[in-house]
Amino acid sequence: MPNELKKVDHSALRINQAFIIAFLVLGFLLNAPLIVALVALAMLVGTAFKRPGFGPFYTNVLKPLGWVRPEVLNDNPEPHRFAQGFGGVVLVIAVLGFVLGSTVAGWALTWLVIALAALNLFAGFCTGCAVYYWLHQLNAPGFVKAPPPNTFPGMRPKER
Amino acid sequence: MSPELLIRFAWTLGIIAAGVLLYRLVSYLLISRVQAKARPLSLMRHGTPAILYFTSPDCAPCRTVQRPALISVQNRLGDRLQVIEINTYEQPELAKEWGVLSLPTTFIIDASGKPRHVNHGVTPAAKLIEQVDKYSYDI
Numbered sequence A: 001m002p003n004e005l006k007k008v009d010h011s012a013l014r015i016n017q018a019f020i021i022a023f024l025v026l027g028f029l030l031n032a033p034l035i036v037a038l039v040a041l042a043m044l045v046g047t048a049f050k051r052p053g054f055g056p057f058y059t060n061v062l063k064p065l066g067w068v069r070p071e072v073l074n075d076n077p078e079p080h081r082f083a084q085g086f087g088g089v090v091l092v093i094a095v096l097g098f099v100l101g102s103t104v105a106g107w108a109l110t111w112l113v114i115a116l117a118a119l120n121l122f123a124g125f126c127t128g129c130a131v132y133y134w135l136h137q138l139n140a141p142g143f144v145k146a147p148p149p150n151t152f153p154g155m156r157p158k159e160r
Numbered sequence B: 001m002s003p004e005l006l007i008r009f010a011w012t013l014g015i016i017a018a019g020v021l022l023y024r025l026v027s028y029l030l031i032s033r034v035q036a037k038a039r040p041l042s043l044m045r046h047g048t049p050a051i052l053y054f055t056s057p058d059c060a061p062c063r064t065v066q067r068p069a070l071i072s073v074q075n076r077l078g079d080r081l082q083v084i085e086i087n088t089y090e091q092p093e094l095a096k097e098w099g100v101l102s103l104p105t106t107f108i109i110d111a112s113g114k115p116r117h118v119n120h121g122v123t124p125a126a127k128l129i130e131q132v133d134k135y136s137y138d139i
Helices: A010-029 A033-048 A055-065 A077-099 A103-123 A127-137 B003-037 B060-080 B092-097 B125-137
Strands: A006-009 A072-075 B050-055 B082-087 B105-109 B115-120
Touching: A006 A010, A006 A077, A010 A033, A010 A055, A010 A072, A010 A077, A010 A103, A010 B003, A033 A077, A033 A103, A077 A103, A077 A127, A103 A127, A103 B003, B003 B115, B050 B060, B060 B082, B060 B125, B105 B125, B115 B125
Parallel strands: B050 B082
Antiparallel strands: A006 A072, B050 B105, B105 B115
16 A cells, blocks of 8 residues: 555644643542543544544634644654554553552553653654554554654654 | 642652653763764854754744744854754755754754754753853863
8 A cells, every 4th residue: 555644733643642641640640540531531532533532622722722833744644543542542451450459550551651642742752653663564454554754663754 | 738649749740750861861862872973064163152953844843933042042142153954854864863853953062063962842042042051161
């Protein structure tokens, strides 16, 4: 399959990461696994609908108000969806940890998701995307997209 | 504030501090690698500290925040500083040589031409001036 790039708004992705981090840290501070469960739900529903889980805040509020400007790059949306879905699954396992009484494991997995979202937000490296491209290199079924040209797998594309 | 909330707050700060330390370690390793491998820039005036600024035409934060900050720094320091802008589309090999993974990235280069500090992402003018001042005298 040809590696046809699409227009991906990276501002929407960054706002999504910021919301994920903020809500998960809030969940930890308030000792509220329910917040973790809600973030997991938002991420998984977003993945199912091919949107960032907290995308509506960006699309309906921040973007129309002009508080955040779009940054549209030629990129593959699939790795970002995979990364979000993977993060959502990790949070589901964290919630299972809480339910089964292993709160340490639950919060450790929650902090793992926070750390990876922060890495993406502040350093521009999407670990889930890197895993996607690694699986692509291994010819795993379904992982059909290669990294954009001149882009290290997982990093934000430098080209329009 | 309940003791439990305080403990959780302390844990949060501790984890964030660990993340910041890790980030600083990675930055230190990157600058060490650049010092060892990057070739001297022909564009640079010897004896003048420089900011090497990696950008691209479609980098929105570069256009809206980083470039105005750099113009402000240049206006403030005048001839005491050189700002060298690199378009990564035009010079991808140079970006690779300097280990640039995201945009904007700014390197602070001292008067002897040695890279001393790297900033990943947007860096305010005040911080850039502080960094340039620090490495102007520390050579």
